[in-house]
Amino acid sequence: MTSKTPAVPAVALGTWAWGDSGEAGDGYFGSQLTASGLREVVEKAQANGFTLWDTAVVYGMGHSETVLAQALKGYARSEYQLSTKFTPQAAADGDDPVAEMLEQSLGRLGTEYVDLYWIHNPADVARWTPLLIPLLQSGKIKHVGVSNHNLKQIALADQILGEAGFRVEAVQNHYSLLYRGSERAGILDYCRERDVRFFSYMVLEQGALTGRYGPAHPLPAGSNRAAAYNGILPKLQALTDRMRAIGGNRGASAADVATAWAIAKGTTPIIGVTRTSYIDGLIRAGGIELADEEIAELEALGDAADVDTRGWWEQEM
Numbered sequence: 001m002t003s004k005t006p007a008v009p010a011v012a013l014g015t016w017a018w019g020d021s022g023e024a025g026d027g028y029f030g031s032q033l034t035a036s037g038l039r040e041v042v043e044k045a046q047a048n049g050f051t052l053w054d055t056a057v058v059y060g061m062g063h064s065e066t067v068l069a070q071a072l073k074g075y076a077r078s079e080y081q082l083s084t085k086f087t088p089q090a091a092a093d094g095d096d097p098v099a100e101m102l103e104q105s106l107g108r109l110g111t112e113y114v115d116l117y118w119i120h121n122p123a124d125v126a127r128w129t130p131l132l133i134p135l136l137q138s139g140k141i142k143h144v145g146v147s148n149h150n151l152k153q154i155a156l157a158d159q160i161l162g163e164a165g166f167r168v169e170a171v172q173n174h175y176s177l178l179y180r181g182s183e184r185a186g187i188l189d190y191c192r193e194r195d196v197r198f199f200s201y202m203v204l205e206q207g208a209l210t211g212r213y214g215p216a217h218p219l220p221a222g223s224n225r226a227a228a229y230n231g232i233l234p235k236l237q238a239l240t241d242r243m244r245a246i247g248g249n250r251g252a253s254a255a256d257v258a259t260a261w262a263i264a265k266g267t268t269p270i271i272g273v274t275r276t277s278y279i280d281g282l283i284r285a286g287g288i289e290l291a292d293e294e295i296a297e298l299e300a301l302g303d304a305a306d307v308d309t310r311g312w313w314e315q316e317m
C-alpha cells in the first residue's frame with residue numbers, strides 16, 4: 001500500500017468465524033466462541049503486533065463487526081486497523097448503497113473511519129467502484145482494495161479509481177496450498193509489479209489444512225465448513241503430515257507452516273483466529289524460513305491432493 005498507510009503487520013487477523021458467536025451468529029463455522037475468549041485473543045494479538053482486523057458486514061450479518069468492536073474496547077483507535085467490506089449482494093435500494101453500508105459498519109465498529117475498505121466481490125465493478133471515491137475524499141475510508149476480482153476486474157477498478165487520483169491499493173483473494181488460482185492467473189505478479197499488497201484468505205482452508213481435523217476428527221457437524229471439507233479430509237492427509245513434519249523440525253505446527261508458506265510467497269495472510277494459542281502460531285510462523293525445496297514439495301503435495309476448494313462465492317480466476 002502507499003506510504004501513508006500505517007505499517008501493515010506481516011499477518012492480518014480474520015473474524016469471519018466471530019460472526020458465529022452468541023445468538024445472532026450464522027453457524028457457518030460451528031464454533032463455540034465467547035466474548036471473554038475473544039477479548040483474550042485480541043489482547044494477545046495486540047500485544048504481539050497483530051493489529052489489523054478483517055471483518056465484513058455479512059459475517060453473521062453485522063455480528064462479527066459488533067463482537068470485534070466489543071473485543072477491542074479500551075484500545076486507542078490508533079493502536080489497531082480495521083478492514084471491512086461492501087458486499088454488493090447485501091446492498092440496499094437507496095441512492096448510495098456503499099455509503100449507507102459503510103455508515104452501518106462504522107456504527108457497529110464504533111469508529112469514524114475504516115483503514116481498509118473492500119468491494120467484497122466483482123458483482124458490478126463499473127457500478128460500485130466509483131462510489132468509493134467520495135468516501136476516500138471525505139476520509140471515512142483511508143485505503144481501498146478489491147476482493148475476489150480477476151485480473152481484468154482489478155484493472156478496471158484501478159482505472160476507475162485512477163481517474164479520481166486514487167488506486168486499488170490491495171487485493172484480497174483465496175490463496176492456499178490447495179488453491180493457487182490467483183498465482184496461476186498472474187494476480188500475484190500483477191500485485192508485486194505494482195506494489196499492491198496481496199492479502200491471502202483461507203490459507204488454512206477454514207481449519208482443514210491445520211492437521212487438527214482429519215477423517216477421525218472432522219470439522220464440527222452441521223456447519224457449512226464441515227459440508228465443504230469433511231468429504232475431502234482423507235485426500236489432505238499426505239500434505240498435512242508433511243507440513244507437520246516440516247513444522248516439527250522447527251518447534252512449529254502444520255498450521256504455522258501453511259502461514260509461513262503464504263508469507264514466503266510474498267502475500268499477507270489473513271488468518272481466522274479463534275484461540276489465543278493461534279496467536280503463538282502466528283509468532284512462530286513469522287520466524288519460519290522455508291527452503292525453496294520445501295515450498296516446491298508442499299505445492300506438489302497440494303496439487304497431488306487434487307481437490308477443488310473454491311468457495312461458492314468465488315469465480316475461477
Ligand SMILES: NC(=O)c1ccc[n+]([C@@H]2O[C@H](COP(=O)([O-])OP(=O)(O)OC[C@H]3O[C@@H](n4cnc5c(N)ncnc54)[C@H](OP(=O)(O)O)[C@@H]3O)[C@@H](O)[C@H]2O)c1
Nearest residue numbers: 014015016201202203204205206207210255272274278281
Ligand atoms: N474476501 C472474502 O471473500 C473472504 C472469504 C473468506 C475469508 N475471508 C477473510 O479471511 C479470514 C480467514 O479465513 P477463514 O477464517 O475463513 O479461514 P482460515 O483462516 O483458513 O481458517 C480459520 C480456522 O482455522 C483454525 N485455525 C486458525 N489458526 C489455527 C492454528 N494456528 N492452529 C490450528 N487451527 C487454526 C480455526 O478453526 P477452529 O476454531 O475450528 O480451531 C479457524 O476458525 C476470514 O476470517 C475473513 O476475514 C475473506
